[in-house]
Structure formats: C-alpha cells, structure tokens
Amino acid sequence: MAQDRRRFIQAVGAGALSAMFPPSIQRALATPAHRRSGTIRDIEHIVILMQENRSFDHYYGTMRGVRGYGDPRAARLPSGDSVFAQPNGSGVLLPFRDAAGNLGDAFLEGTAHNWPDAHQAWNGGKYDQWVPAKGTTTMSYLRRDDIPYHFALADAFTVCDAYHCSFMGATDPNRYHMWTGWVGNDGKAGGPVVDNSELGYDWHTFPEHLDSFGISWKIYQDVGEGLDAAHYWGWGGNPYIGNYGDNSLLYFHQYQNAAPNSPLRKAFNATDISKGGTLFDQFRADVAGDRLPQVSWIVAPEAYTEHSNWPSNYGAWYVDGMLEALLSNPQVFAKTAFFLTFDENDGLFDHMIPPTPPETRAQGLSNVSITNEIFPGNTSYAKGPYGFGARVPMLVISPWSKGGWVSSELFDHTSLIQFIEKRFERETHGKLVETNITPWRRAIAGDLTSCFDFNAPSSGVISLPSTTTYEPPDHDRHPDYVPVPPATQALPKQEAGVRPARPVPYELDVASELRLGPGTLELRFVNSGKAAAVFQVRAGMSQSGPWTYTVAPRKPLSETFTLRSAGSTSYDYSVYGPNGFFRSFRGSAKPYGTNLAVRTDYDRDGGLTLDVKNLGAHDTKIRVYDAYTKRYLVQRVDEGRSLVWHFDLEDSYGWYDLTVTVEGEATFLRRIAGHVETGRDSASDPAFGA
Numbered sequence: 161m162a163q164d165r166r167r168f169i170q171a172v173g174a175g176a177l178s179a180m181f182p183p184s185i186q187r188a189l190a191t192p193a194h195r196r197s198g199t200i201r202d203i204e205h206i207v208i209l210m211q212e213n214r215s216f217d218h219y220y221g222t223m224r225g226v227r228g229y230g231d232p233r234a235a236r237l238p239s240g241d242s243v244f245a246q247p248n249g250s251g252v253l254l255p256f257r258d259a260a261g262n263l264g265d266a267f268l269e270g271t272a273h274n275w276p277d278a279h280q281a282w283n284g285g286k287y288d289q290w291v292p293a294k295g296t297t298t299m300s301y302l303r304r305d306d307i308p309y310h311f312a313l314a315d316a317f318t319v320c321d322a323y324h325c326s327f328m329g330a331t332d333p334n335r336y337h338m339w340t341g342w343v344g345n346d347g348k349a350g351g352p353v354v355d356n357s358e359l360g361y362d363w364h365t366f367p368e369h370l371d372s373f374g375i376s377w378k379i380y381q382d383v384g385e386g387l388d389a390a391h392y393w394g395w396g397g398n399p400y401i402g403n404y405g406d407n408s409l410l411y412f413h414q415y416q417n418a419a420p421n422s423p424l425r426k427a428f429n430a431t432d433i434s435k436g437g438t439l440f441d442q443f444r445a446d447v448a449g450d451r452l453p454q455v456s457w458i459v460a461p462e463a464y465t466e467h468s469n470w471p472s473n474y475g476a477w478y479v480d481g482m483l484e485a486l487l488s489n490p491q492v493f494a495k496t497a498f499f500l501t502f503d504e505n506d507g508l509f510d511h512m513i514p515p516t517p518p519e520t521r522a523q524g525l526s527n528v529s530i531t532n533e534i535f536p537g538n539t540s541y542a543k544g545p546y547g548f549g550a551r552v553p554m555l556v557i558s559p560w561s562k563g564g565w566v567s568s569e570l571f572d573h574t575s576l577i578q579f580i581e582k583r584f585e586r587e588t589h590g591k592l593v594e595t596n597i598t599p600w601r602r603a604i605a606g607d608l609t610s611c612f613d614f615n616a617p618s619s620g621v622i623s624l625p626s627t628t629t630y631e632p633p634d635h636d637r638h639p640d641y642v643p644v645p646p647a648t649q650a651l652p653k654q655e656a657g658v659r660p661a662r663p664v665p666y667e668l669d670v671a672s673e674l675r676l677g678p679g680t681l682e683l684r685f686v687n688s689g690k691a692a693a694v695f696q697v698r699a700g701m702s703q704s705g706p707w708t709y710t711v712a713p714r715k716p717l718s719e720t721f722t723l724r725s726a727g728s729t730s731y732d733y734s735v736y737g738p739n740g741f742f743r744s745f746r747g748s749a750k751p752y753g754t755n756l757a758v759r760t761d762y763d764r765d766g767g768l769t770l771d772v773k774n775l776g777a778h779d780t781k782i783r784v785y786d787a788y789t790k791r792y793l794v795q796r797v798d799e800g801r802s803l804v805w806h807f808d809l810e811d812s813y814g815w816y817d818l819t820v821t822v823e824g825e826a827t828f829l830r831r832i833a834g835h836v837e838t839g840r841d842s843a844s845d846p847a848f849g850a
Contacts, residue, residue, distance in 0.1 A: 193559035194495040198615045200583050203558070205496040208576055209458040209482060210338060211475055212331065212406070212467035213273065213506035216321065216551035219310060219472075221255065222303045222652055225659030225844035226314075226321040226566055227512065229255060229301075229652040232787070232817065232847040233742040233833055234511055236734065237288045240701050243511045244651055246299060248291040255299045255509065255652050258643035264306035264476075269640035270468030271297050271507025275329040275354045275541045278507075278549065282328060284523075285696060285706040287513050294507035300643040301652060302472065309476035310553070313500070318561040318611045318662070322738060323554035324514050325504040326573040326601075327547045332356045334503040334549070335408040338573040339457075340365045341596030343546065345532035354541055358393075358411050365412060366577050366594050367455075371423045373588045376453040380443045381407055382461055383430035394430070399462035399470075400635045401433055406503075407459045439464075439478070444485035447492050455580060458482055463632060468506050469640055477631050483557070497612070498557040499576060505550040513736070514548035515570065515694035517600050518708050525717050526710035528692050529599040547601075548572055560612040566844050567662040568739045569606040569691075578607035603692035603712060610662050613841075654849035658813065661842045665690035668834070669760055670735050670743040674775075679723045679749040681731055687711040689837070693737055700732030700746070723749040730827060737834075740815075740845055744831035752777050754822050756797075758830040763806075766814045766838050773802040780822055787817035787833075788846065794823075809836060813843035 196202050221228035235243045245252040257263065271294045280293040290298050304311045326337035333343045333353055340363060344351010350361035370377050384394040384402020393410045394403035409415050409427040418424035431442045439461070446452050463470050464478035479500060487493050517533045518524035537543035554571065574597045584592050667689035673682040687693050690713060697707045697719070711717050723731045729750045735743040747754060755776040761769040774780055774797045784793040784805065789812075797803045809816055817833040835842070 192494065194491070200609060200612070200614055201586065202614060203495060203497045203560075203583055205452045205454060205456070205492065206580060206583065207452075207456045207458065207486065207496060207498045208338070209460070209479065209498070209500050210335065210406070211460065211479075211500070211502045212404070212465035213270075213504060213508070214466055214472070214502050214553060215505035215508040215510040216323075216512070216553055217255065217510045218301050218505070218508040219307065219553050220314065220319065220321070221301050221511075222654050223311060223314060223319075224655035224657045225848060226319060227568065227740065227845075228321075228654050228848065229511075230654030230847070230849040231511065231740075232845070232850075233736070233740055235287065235513055235698060235736055236700065238286055238701070238703055239288070243287055243513070246290045246509065247288055248296070253291050253296060253299050253645060254649045255301050256643070256645050256649065257301055257303060257652065259646065262306065263302050263643075264473040265471045266641040267469050267471060267638045268300070269297055269642050271295055273330055273504060273507045278328040279542065279544050281507075282514075285513060285516065285708065290509050294509075296645050297643055298507050298509045299645070300508070303652075304655070307472050307476065309480065310472065313555050313557065315564045316562065317558070318556040318563075318565040318567055320554040320556065320567045320569075320571055320611065321551070322512070322568045323501065323551060323571040323575075325502070325547070325549035325552050327354075327504070328514070328545065328549040329354060329504070330356050331406070331503050332358060332408055332411070333546075334573060335406065338503075338576055339367070339408050341574050341577055341594040342532070342598065345546065345598065352535060352546075354535060354546075358405070360416065361412050362414065363596065365409060365414075366580070367409065367427070368414070368424070369592060369594065370455060370580075373584065373592055375455060375584055375592075377426060377455040377457075378446075378453040379407060379409070379427050379429050379457050379459060381430050381459040382439055383432045384461070387428050387430060395462065398635070399637065400632070402461050403430075403459040404462040404465055404467070406465070438481070440481045440485045443482060444488060447486055447489045450489070450492060452492055452496070466502070469638075474632055494559055496558060497560070499554065499608075500557060501554040501573070502552040503573075505552055510550040512551050513696060514550060515604060515696075515710075516545040516548065516708055517710060519543070519545060524697075524708040525719065526600065527715050527717055528603045528710050528712050530710070531600075532598050533600050556608065556611040558612065560614055563660060565611070565660050565662055567611045567664070569610050569662070569664045570604055570738050571608060572601065572605045574601055575605050575608045578602070578605070579609065582607045582609055600710065604694055604710065606665070606691060610664065656849040658843045658846055658848070661844050663839050663841065664739050664837060666693055666738050666741065667762060667837055668693055668695075668737050668741050670695070671759060672745050673757070674747070674749070674755050676749055676751055676753060676755055679729065680720050681723055681733065681745060681749070682718055682720045683733070683735065683745070685709050685711045685717045685719075687713050687716065689713055696736045698734050698736070700734065702732075739835055741834040742831065743833075744829060746827060746829040747825075748827050754780060754825050754828045756780070756782070756820065756822070756828070756830065758820055758832065760832055762836045764838060766810070766836050767806060767808045768816050768836055770805045770807065770818060770832075771802055772797060772820060774799055781824070783821050783823060785819045785821070787819070788812040788815065812846055814838070815845050815847070817847070
C-alpha cells in the first residue's frame with residue numbers, strides 16, 4: 161500500500177495476464193474498442209449467456225479482490241457465529257473444499273433449490289438454515305486450480321461481486337426476470353410463477369418491446385429433439401444437444417402460437433448439430449458476416465450449462481467456444497458487450513444476505529414502493545418476498561471492461577434489461593422501458609453501465625488459458641460426486657491483494673440517538689447517493705429481527721428500538737448495507753451511562769471526518785482504533801464537548817474501519833466501516849485476504 165493509489169489503479173487496470181490463448185484470439189483481444197462517441201452508443205451488439213446453478217462464493221469466494229471468504233465484515237448469525245459457520249446439527253459447518261483434486265471436472269451432486277428450501281435457508285433474513293435446508297454439499301466450493309478458465313476471465317475482464325439472482329428459488333422464475341422483468345407478479349396472465357411448472361403464460365416479454373422499436377434480436381440454441389413441449393422444448397433425452405429447456409420464451413403462448421412470418425418465431429431459431437456441424441457454427445457465421453443482431457441470447461445444452469451433475473469445465477469449454485467465435489472477427493468484438501452470468505445458485509451457499517423488501521411493518525420499512533414484490537402465498541407455497549436471491553457470478557466481457565476490474569454495485573437479472581434500455585435510450589427517445597420491473601427492484605438494481613469505461617477503455621493485451629482438455633471425452637451421464645466435509649475445519653483462505661474497482665452510486669450513513677431516559681435507540685438511515693439502498697439491521701445474540709430498510713436517495717428513514725426489556729439495559733445492533741457498508745451500536749441504556757454521538761462526514765477527495773460528541777453526564781476517555789493502519793487514538797472528551805479527527809484514507813483506497821470504545825466501560829462500542837465514493841475508479845478492500 162506504499163505505492164501511489166492512482167498509479168496502482170492505472171497499472172492494474174491496464175491488465176495483462178500470463179496464461180496462453182491461441183495467437184489469433186490474443187490479437188482479437190488486443191483490438192481496441194470501436195470508439196466513435198465515447199459513450200454506451202458505441203456498443204452495437206449485446207450478447208447474453210446465462211449458465212446454470214452456481215453461487216458466487218462457490219466459484220469466486222477465494223479469488224483476489226472480491227467480497228468472498230475474506231470479507232472482514234461478514235454478518236453475524238443469531239448464535240453470534242459468523243455467517244460462514246452454518247449450524248449443522250449440534251455443531252457448525254464452514255465452507256469446505258473436498259480433498260480430491262480436479263473438482264472443476266467433477267460431476268458435483270445437485271442441492272435443493274426451490275421456493276420452500278430457499279426461504280428456509282434465508283429464514284426471514286436470519287440466514288442460518290442452509291445445511292438443514294440444502295445438505296452439507298451447500299458449503300462446498302471451488303478454487304483457481306479447479307476452474308482456471310473462470311478465474312482467468314474474471315482477471316482479464318470485469319467481475320461483479322454484488323450481482324444477485326432475481327428470485328429466491330428455481331431456474332425458470334429467474335430466467336423470466338431476465339426475459340420479462342418479473343414472474344407475472346400481479347397475478348394476471350398466468351402468474352405469479354414461483355416454480356418450474358412451465359404451464360404456459362401470457363404476460364408480455366422484453367423481446368416484444370425490442371420488435372416494436374425495430375431493434376434486432378435472436379436466440380442461439382440447438383434444436384435438440386424438437387423445440388416443442390413434447391420434447392421439453394429442446395431438451396429431449398440427450399444432454400449434449402438441445403437447450404435444456406432454458407429458452408423461457410418458449411413457455412409463452414404468444415411465441416407458441418406465433419404465425420410462421422411473425423418476428424416472435426426468432427425464439428425458435430436453432431442449429432441442428434445432429435445433422436453435422438458444431439454448436440457454434442451459426443453464431444460464428446453471423447459474426448463472420450457482421451450479421452450479429454443488436455441483442456442476442458445464447459442457450460446451452462444441458463451438459464454445458466454448469467448445472468449440478470455436470471462439470472464446471474464442460475461449461476468453460478462451451479463459453480470458450482462462443483467467445484472464440486465472437487473473437488474470430490475482431491471488428492465485431494470491438495463493438496460488442498458480452499454478459500456471462502448464472503440463473504440461480506442451485507442450493508450452493510453464498511454469504512452475502514440478499515436485499516429483500518419488508519413483508520410487514522414489523523419487519524422494517526421502505527420509502528420506495530414494494531408493490532408486487534411480496535408473493536401472497538398459495539396452497540403450495542408460503543408467502544414471502546420474491547427476491548433478491550443469492551449472489552451468482554457475473555462477468556462483463558468487452559473491450560470497455562478489460563483489465564481485471566471488480567464492480568460492487570448491486571445488480572440482478574433485470575439489470576440486463578435495464579442495460580439494453582439504457583443502450584437504446586436515445587434511439588427510442590426513452591420509451592424502451594420494461595414496465596414489468598417493479599419500482600422497488602428498479603430503484604435498487606443498477607443498469608450495469610458502471611462496469612464499463614466508454615471514455616478511455618483499456619488497450620491491454622489479455623490472454624486466457626486453453627480449454628482444449630475440457631471438451632467432454634464422452635457423451636455419457638455420470639454418477640453424482642458428493643464432496644465430503646473435512647474432519648478438521650477452517651475458513652477458506654482468500655487470495656491476497658486488491659483489484660481495481662469501478663465506482664458505485666452509494667453515499668450512506670446511519671446516525672444514532674441514544675435516549676437514556678426512556679431507554680430507546682433511534683437509527684436514522686441516510687442516503688446521499690444516486691441509487692436506493694437496502695440496509696439490514698441485525699440484533700446481536702438475539703432471535704429478534706432482522707429488519708430491512710429500503711431508503712431512496714435524499715429521503716432518510718428512521719426507526720426507534722426499545723432497549724429496556726426483560727430487565728436488560730444492554731443493546732447490540734449492527735447495520736449492513738451495500739459495498740461493505742457497516743455500522744455497529746453496542747452499549748448500555750442504564751441511566752447516567754455513556755452516551756456518545758458518533759457522526760461521519762465524507763470528503764469529495766476520498767477522506768472521512770469523524771466527530772464524537774459526549775452527551776453523557778460525565779467526562780469520558782475514548783479510544784479510536786483504525787483497522788487499516790492498526791493505530792489507536794486515545795483522548796479525553798469532556799461532558800458536552802466534541803472531538804474531531806480527519807482520516808485521508810489514501811493508503812486504504814478510500815476504505816475505512818474505525819471502532820470507538822470507552823476506557824472503563826467494556827460494553828460501549830461504535831464501529832463505522834465502508835468506502836468513501838468519489839465517482840472515480842478506486843480499488844477493492846485491502847482487508848480481503850489480508
């Protein structure tokens with residue numbers, strides 16, 4: 161951290177990795193972006209490939225510079241344990257990697273991933289029932305030597321470490337969010353759909369909007385045994401052909417009943433590899449002829465989706481095939497944004513508690529409308545929030561996202577729709593808007609534009625490892641591989657080091673007011689940023705809560721907690737927000753006890769001012785500990801007086817973690833942590849992997 165912060169960000173952002181790719185692909189990746197306007201309008205092609213069933217921690221929890229297993233501010237469970245220590249019978253189970261090697265080639269067993277078990281694991285936000293709901297395999301993970309291609313893609317381009325699946329449950333509802341913005345939440349046109357029943361639906365889809373504005377689109381898939389319901393919409397019995405039923409547009413009546421000359425018939429476009437050729441031929445031909453549509457979706461056969469019981473590296477081989485086809489024409493890649501994500505997490509654990517709207521006033525507040533975001537329940541499934549679900553991997557692959565960046569803005573599958581809306585905003589005069597996306601979801605989920613630098617894209621040459629050895633050696637199904645938890649447990653080690661980080665739209669704070677007389681603590685949630693933010697409040701060592709608060713920009717919310725109950729005067733509340741935001745309030749509400757008002761102020765240059773005022777009835781000696789410099793400040797603050805310190809945060813790239821305690825009173829604590837946003841590029845938290 162001794163080197164200059166800005167020079168570091170520029171150097172790492174230039175990005176050049178060591179693994180080898182064929183020379184033609186290296187030359188293609190070295191091709192500069194097709195820069196005309198220096199804006200999003202320079203993107204002429206958007207390509208989306210959604211794979212299956214992997215969580216972010218499962219793939220990237222050990223990777224350098226992301227919010228993974230080295231998260232210094234991971235949530236605490238009601239037991240007091242870290243969220244990583246999931247209850248398992250009379251003990252706990254930590255994330256683990258099976259002792260066997262080559263787990264990227266393993267046919268890993270599947271885990272439960274439907275509405276009931278997903279909501280059981282979430283447990284109203286307590287997040288402490290993963291193993292009972294999903295089994296021990298939920299805590300398994302992979303690392304760089306298992307999936308080197310996935311890691312190299314992240315190191316070469318941009319990885320999102322706050323991208324969540326849209327729905328707390330199965331595949332189809334998540335894919336409906338990608339293609340339509342919701343699951344028919346209003347109860348009309350066949351919705352809401354909270355499982356994979358695939359009965360046929362009638363609400364409008366986003367590709368229909370594209371058609372109405374003359375924006376070209378296409379599906380790239382294989383016909384399999386037939387794109388009809390009798391053959392599971394392209395799946396059939398052979399997992400190496402077809403589309404695994406993942407083309408959700410085919411579950412809508414308007415597509416099923418479309419006339420031969422209807423533009424909706426593009427949803428049935430397909431190769432037929434049973435007659436020769438490869439899965440990549442049609443995509444490659446369109447790229448070579450510069451016929452790639454403005455928006456494309458790719459849907460893989462089952463064996464290549466990375467779904468449970470299929471190796472991650474089979475998926476790497478397929479992704480590489482599609483990327484190689486795209487890169488075969490550097491002039492097309494130079495104007496393309498390729499998004500690689502996953503529909504849901506299977507039942508695989510991720511430690512970041514997803515943002516959710518409050519179901520009732522007792523569960524929190526939102527000053528953004530939550531209309532159509534709470535499933536009312538039916539005879540099969542209990543009431544609950546539709547989402548968000550767990551984090552899943554998202555890689556942004558383009559000439560404008562090279563360099564090994566991380567974006568920590570909150571996204572979900574509707575962000576893909578929002579990105580397309582943003583790209584064609586000018587051409588459609590702002591009228592290309594998917595009205596299915598609810599106000600709450602649109603307020604908190606970004607549009608993915610922050611993952612790009614359209615003004616000054618990286619010109620670095622990027623190399624990726626070969627996937628030749630990942631091509632399936634046979635076309636068989638194989639037995640499940642069941643990872644075995646170790647006898648001796650330890651939290652996984654995250655790779656040390658930081659990576660350059662894109663700006664995020666958050667400027668948050670939580671102010672507190674302790675009233676010793678009535679015994680209450682008021683928390684005031686402040687959002688001075690550009691996007692709505694979801695705060696979660698958790699009570700330490702308590703079954704109360706948690707509570708969730710959605711706060712729109714410049715519209716603060718307040719909540720008052722009664723502290724004196726069952727004869728206790730102690731309190732312990734922690735607040736979690738996006739991008740590592742954290743506040744902790746601990747102490748005693750006994751009369752004449754310690755009462756310090758701790759406030760912060762952000763500098764536009766990336767520094768932070770800490771103001772501590774003594775509102776108590778006696779003078780107090782306080783200690784301020786800086787977790788990044790490992791230094792203490794100790795000073796007396798007289799009754800009614802304030803102390804002010806300034807921290808420039810240059811060496812920690814704008815990250816702060818300060819703890820205020822009182823000498824002679826062990827219970828009192830205020831902790832403030834997070835990142836000061838300046839609107840400029842920065843770096844990931846140096847505490848990851850430290």
